[in-house]
Amino acid sequence: MKRRQIIAFLSAAVVSCLIAVGWPFMTPSPVLAQSNVNLLVSAAASMKDALEDIKPLYQKNNPNINISYNFGASGALQQQIEQGAPADVFISAAKRQVDALEQKGLLLPGTRAILAKNRLVLVVPKNRTGVTSFYNLRDANIRRVAMGEPRSVPAGQYAQQVLQKLKLLPQIQPKLVYGNNVRQVLAVVESGNADAGLVYSTDAKISDKVKVVVAADEKYHSPIIYPLAVVKSSKNSNAAKEFVQFLTTDNQVKAVLRKYGFILP
Incomplete structure (x- = not known):
């Protein structure tokens, strides 16, 4: 075999091997792409x-x-x-x-x-009666009110704003229990471990264990x-x-x- 033919043969063999092992300089396969x-x-x-x-x-x-x-x-x-x-x-x-x-x-x-x-709403356990407004949160039979932790939970920040606007915060402060997120607040009210809570209307909508008492007036809090x-x-x-x-x-x-x-x- 002539020298030129031998070189051509070896070159073809090398290229075939590179293709077979997927040499990284070759065009990427559809799977990689x-x-x-x-x-x-x-x-x-x-x-x-x-x-x-x-x-x-x-x-x-x-x-x-x-x-x-x-x-x-x-x-x-x-x-x-x-x-x-x-x-x-x-x-x-x-x-x-x-x-x-x-x-x-x-x-x-x-x-x-x-x-x-979204909207902020006041909710109570499904079977609770006698709560018709935010002002009922002052009643003696309402012992625990759940809301988000205002420093990190937006629902808690909105709730705090509403309670301040209604001049209720100082009176119900001792009753407040805080959740690390709004779903925790909902769960506490669902379980009956809180007599009322402030959550989003979308949270209340997915639960069959709570009922909405009233929606907060949007002028009392920042836009949600x-x-x-x-x-x-x-x-x-x-x-x-x-x-x-x-x-x-x-x-x-x-x-x-x-x-x-x-x-x-």
Whole structure:
């Protein structure tokens, strides 16, 4: 065999081997090109049921996007992000927490939007009678009133504002018991361990163990809105931006939010 033929033969053999072992300089396979992306969404506890319903709607058309949720009090989630905990998207139950992250440069510019609005309501256990207004919270037979911890739970902040406006806070302060998030407050009232509680109307809607006494007048508290944004440290910012776009524009999402009693912005 001539020298030139031998060289050509060896070159072809080497290329064949490189293709066989998947040499990294070759064109990536479709499997690698479509590798899964994991999105972690830190969201207010009051959004839990709605977001769980929204998840399969998104993944139906985006099967390579895995969505995980981290639910909790908005203030606690804010602190986690400030301390470097992983998160791709943040959904708060109040403007204050998103403002704080934005001021510290921890959110991706241009990704902030409002997802929904809500109402604050006074609830009591289903079988309790005799409570018809916030002023009944002063009654002797109302021994424990549950609300969110105002320093970290937006529902608690709104509740505190309402009680202050109605000049009830000093009188019922000794009765107050605090929850780490609004779902804890709901659970305490459901169990009868509190005689009344202040939660969102969407929380009351999912429970058959409590009843709504009255909705707080919106002039007595800050607007209850759910802002969301992409976290600047996200390693999947493009996928996170697409998910935020879906949450704020898709008609199926709007239908789910309405089903759970959220008010669209």
